Amino acid sequence: xxxxxxxxxxxxxxxxxxxxxxxxxxxxxxxxxxxxxxxxxxxxxxxxxxxxxxxxxxxxxxxxxxxxxxxxxxxxxxxxxxxxxxxxxxxxxxxxxxxxxxxxxxxxxxxxxxxxxxxxxxxxxxxxxxxxxxxxxxxxxxxxxxxxxxxxxxxxxxxxxxxxxxxxxxxxxxxxxxxxxxxxxxxxxxxxxxxxxxxxxxxxxxxxxxxxxxxxxxxxxxxxxxxxxxxxxxxxxxxxxxxxxxxxxxxxxxxxxxxxxxxxxxxxxxxxxxxxxxxxxxxxxxxxxx
Numbered sequence: 270x271x272x273x274x275x276x277x278x279x280x281x282x283x284x285x286x287x288x289x290x291x292x293x294x295x296x297x298x299x300x301x302x303x304x305x306x307x308x309x310x311x312x313x314x315x316x317x318x319x320x321x322x323x324x325x326x327x328x329x330x331x332x333x334x335x336x337x338x339x340x341x342x343x344x345x346x347x348x349x350x351x352x353x354x355x356x357x358x359x360x361x362x363x364x365x366x367x368x369x370x371x372x373x374x375x376x377x378x379x380x381x382x383x384x385x386x387x388x389x390x391x392x393x394x395x396x397x398x399x400x401x402x403x404x405x406x407x408x409x410x411x412x413x414x415x416x417x418x419x420x421x422x423x424x425x426x427x428x429x430x431x432x433x434x435x436x437x438x439x440x441x442x443x444x445x446x447x448x449x450x451x452x453x454x455x456x457x458x459x460x461x462x463x464x465x466x467x468x469x470x471x472x473x474x475x476x477x478x479x480x481x482x483x484x485x486x487x488x489x490x491x492x493x494x495x496x497x498x499x500x501x502x503x504x505x506x507x508x509x510x511x512x513x514x515x516x517x518x519x520x521x522x523x524x525x526x527x528x529x530x531x532x533x534x535x536x537x538x539x540x541x542x543x544x545x546x547x548x549x550x551x552x553x554x555x556x557x558x559x
Contacts, residue, residue, distance in 0.1 A: 270392065270425070272362070276347055277419040280314040280449035289315075292371035294339055300332045312473040312483075314449060316340055342366070355418040356397045363389065396421055423453035448490040459494035461487075464502045464518040480519075487520045 274284040290296045307327050308318040318324060319340040325333050342365075349358035363369070369386050376382035399421040448461075463469060470483035491498060500521065505512045521529075 272343075273359070273396070273422045273425070274450075275316065276343060276350070276359075277422050278450070278452050279316040279343075280452070282308075282315050282447060283450050285315045289336075289339060292366055292368060294335055296332070296335055296339070300328060300336070303327050303332075304336065310473065312471050312479070316343075350418060356393065356400065359393060359396070363393075392425070396425060399424055419453070448486050451493050452489055455493055455495050457494075457496045458499075459490070459497070460499045460501065461490050462501050464500045464521055466516040466518055469518050469520065484520060484523075487518075 271284040271287040274281050275288065278284075286301065289301065304315055304318055304324070307321075307324060308315050311318060311321070311323075313321075319336040324336070328336075342362075346358055346362045349355075349361075368389070369382075372382040372385050373379060376385065396418070400418055461469075467475070469487055470480045474480050474483045502517055502521075503515050506515055507513070
């Protein structure tokens, strides 16, 4: 599933980390840490960082070559998906990297590896059925086969998340993921944390003039919500042992004011709603004490 996620969304850092060394590609934790630091400094995804020439300044040549082989392999799979049968390209990807042999080498027993590989083929079959079942959903004549398979994979990813939630009985928990990884997904209730200058938009983006990319990223996060959206920001954060004042993100001022309900800001919050919330809090305390 992580391979499919990364194929349709190269900015999915979680998926990248899960598969960069599966099967083994001699990409160690030290290499991944330096890659992550470089990507953070550049405000780009791990996958995008592997394509940059500047990576040679922070990693040994052999490490860069291994990462490059991995990303170019996935680039070639994506190209084949664009040019022809996307499902065949995905099946060939699994065979080309000899995923089945890796399973047998790392499984506790041959029967375990056999069952896991069978599950992989079942997943691909489900993807193919989903793709073939909904061809009428596409009304855009310019849509490529990759566009169709992206939608099918997104449905599988969402179903996988929902199934995991049901299995784990996480009714009292939240689903955490990055905004990059949320592309194509939707949830009834969404919370976006850290709507502050230097976080969103990120400080690096402000310095190099790529705020527009951050604005698009914020749009992706906002539009994941179906029913309610909660945006949070801090007045102060501790950095290097000192408290520093935080400025609200410029993106908040770009949202329609009539659709926002503010809490904790005297210049924005409705006094009547603030008073009503205070009364509710007092009533709740009284009920606990009584």
